[in-house]
Amino acid sequence: MTSVLKLWRPGGRREPPIWLRPTGRARAVWRRRVSPLPSTCATMPLERAVAPSRQAGRETKAHLLEEGLPPPEMTDQGNRTPLATAPLPSAHTQNTAQAPAKPRILSGMRPTGRLHLGNLVGALENWVRLQNEYESYHFVADWHMLTTDYANTTELQNNIQEMVTDWLACGLDPTKATFFIQSRLLEHAELHLIFSMITPLGWLERVPSYKEQLENIKDRDLHTYGFLGYPVLQAADILMYKPQYVPVGEDQVAHVELTREIVRRFNFLYGRIVTSSLAAVGGVGAARPVLPEPQALLTPTPRLPGTDGRKMSKSYSNAIFLSDPPQVVSKKLATMVTDPARKRRTDKGNPDVCPVFDLHKVFSNQDVISKVNRECRTAEIGCLDCKSYVAGYVNERLKPIQERRKPYEQNPQLVWDILAKGTERARKVAQQTMAEVRNAVSLSQRDLRPQETGSESGRSQQRQDESGRR
Numbered sequence: 507m508t509s510v511l512k513l514w515r516p517g518g519r520r521e522p523p524i525w526l527r528p529t530g531r532a533r534a535v536w537r538r539r540v541s542p543l544p545s546t547c548a549t550m551p552l553e554r555a556v557a558p559s560r561q562a563g564r565e566t567k568a569h570l571l572e573e574g575l576p577p578p579e580m581t582d583q584g585n586r587t588p589l590a591t592a593p594l595p596s597a598h599t600q601n602t603a604q605a606p607a608k609p610r611i612l613s614g615m616r617p618t619g620r621l622h623l624g625n626l627v628g629a630l631e632n633w634v635r636l637q638n639e640y641e642s643y644h645f646v647a648d649w650h651m652l653t654t655d656y657a658n659t660t661e662l663q664n665n666i667q668e669m670v671t672d673w674l675a676c677g678l679d680p681t682k683a684t685f686f687i688q689s690r691l692l693e694h695a696e697l698h699l700i701f702s703m704i705t706p707l708g709w710l711e712r713v714p715s716y717k718e719q720l721e722n723i724k725d726r727d728l729h730t731y732g733f734l735g736y737p738v739l740q741a742a743d744i745l746m747y748k749p750q751y752v753p754v755g756e757d758q759v760a761h762v763e764l765t766r767e768i769v770r771r772f773n774f775l776y777g778r779i780v781t782s783s784l785a786a787v788g789g790v791g792a793a794r795p796v797l798p799e800p801q802a803l804l805t806p807t808p809r810l811p812g813t814d815g816r817k818m819s820k821s822y823s824n825a826i827f828l829s830d831p832p833q834v835v836s837k838k839l840a841t842m843v844t845d846p847a848r849k850r851r852t853d854k855g856n857p858d859v860c861p862v863f864d865l866h867k868v869f870s871n872q873d874v875i876s877k878v879n880r881e882c883r884t885a886e887i888g889c890l891d892c893k894s895y896v897a898g899y900v901n902e903r904l905k906p907i908q909e910r911r912k913p914y915e916q917n918p919q920l921v922w923d924i925l926a927k928g929t930e931r932a933r934k935v936a937q938q939t940m941a942e943v944r945n946a947v948s949l950s951q952r953d954l955r956p957q958e959t960g961s962e963s964g965r966s967q968q969r970q971d972e973s974g975r976r
């Protein structure tokens with residue numbers, strides 16, 4: 507026998523089953539309540555998505571109230587500025603009454619195991635520098651790992667441990683920065699799901715790295731729902747912590763821009779949070795967006811070549827790892843490709859096309875860079891000597907990192923304890939954000955445990971329901 511599940515909306519009146527989306531008048535009322543902007547602006551960037559009456563200069567108090575916006579004298583600032591140009595309150599001030607000590611940044615890394623020199627100069631040195639100036643959140647992007655490496659996860663836990671050990675070895679300080687594991691906070695999955703409802707497919711198909719990786723990675727099938735949607739997950743990861751900035755290299759600015767597009771669409775669809783106490787008595791208060799638009803924080807990310815001349819990458823097997831002993835570093839560098847035109851010791855070389863010289867520019871001091879630049883062109887210096895110089899500088903840079911690594915290698919539980927503490931710290935922020943998001947989207951936040959009729963909790967829930975309906 508087929509059983510039919512009848513689900514009814516909460517409340518005294520019988521309304522359509524919840525699988526029917528709100529339409530018609532109910533939809534219009536709902537839209538007016540949550541969205542200050544006309545539906546024709548649904549795909550416009552927020553800074554351009556202003557109501558026609560305001561565009562025409564007819565910004566009267568009546569118009570503002572009709573649009574759900576506060577007139578100037580009723581805002582906290584007293585002088586309402588357009589949302590896109592108004593300074594956004596920091597995530598900290600949104601959650602607490604205290605002024606923020608530092609602006610917040612967030613960045614993550616896929617757990618690929620031991621990190622290499624490319625990770626050091628491309629990300630980690632920036633993170634270490636930024637942790638003194640910003641409230642830093644860094645996460646292990648293990649769900650992102652699944653978007654491409656879903657077929658083989660046997661090394662995942664070990665890779666997380668190795669990667670975070672390298673973070674600590676490079677000087678990231680868990681008393682200054684918060685480290686956490688993405689997959690331990692299910693709020694990320696929930697926000698990803700909500701964003702996936704509002705993100706047009708075309709935005710994802712146009713992401714440059716999506717096409718690039720589909721073309722370049724042939725040993726795995728990346729024609730999956732998860733891989734196409736990874737920028738949406740990335741947007742959820744970022745916005746969960748409402749950071750002011752996302753540290754990125756130039757090649758990743760497009761990802762942050764897509765996150766900004768998603769947040770504009772979210773804020774358009776689901777409105778803004780009224781912050782003034784006037785709202786509590788039925789008036790119109792000052793408003794702020796539910797989620798702020800983060801900015802890209804451009805950080806220097808030199809492209810570091812691997813031993814075969816291509817970009818250093820674990821997947822190309824051309825990497826020099828931060829934990830490689832000095833003799834291994836020297837051996838790897840001794841086999842590194844050089845100027846292809848310099849075949850004999852007596853041939854004059856061209857440092858401008860030599861990957862070894864690129865390493866010199868990052869690791870060697872200015873005197874050595876000048877010497878190599880001059881003597882390579884006149885064949886006064888041989889490639890083996892040149893490589894031994896750079897090996898010395900690389901090993902010098904790695905020495906303190908490898909020293910700091912030792913205690914975590916000897917006791918890996920230290921790494922997991924740091925991750926556990928950081929994840930709990932991050933959870934508090936994630937829960938706060940999701941409460942605001944669920945409220946904005948009108949998703950139920952009721953306590954679904956049976957309430958006693960006439961009890962204080964029951965009356966309190968009823969008051970909340972009535973206030974919500976108003």
Ligand code: SF4
Pocket residue numbers: 844845848855856857860861862863878882887888889890892893
């Ligand atoms: S001397 Fe150095 S810079 Fe010149 S080709 Fe050889 S390795 Fe490259």
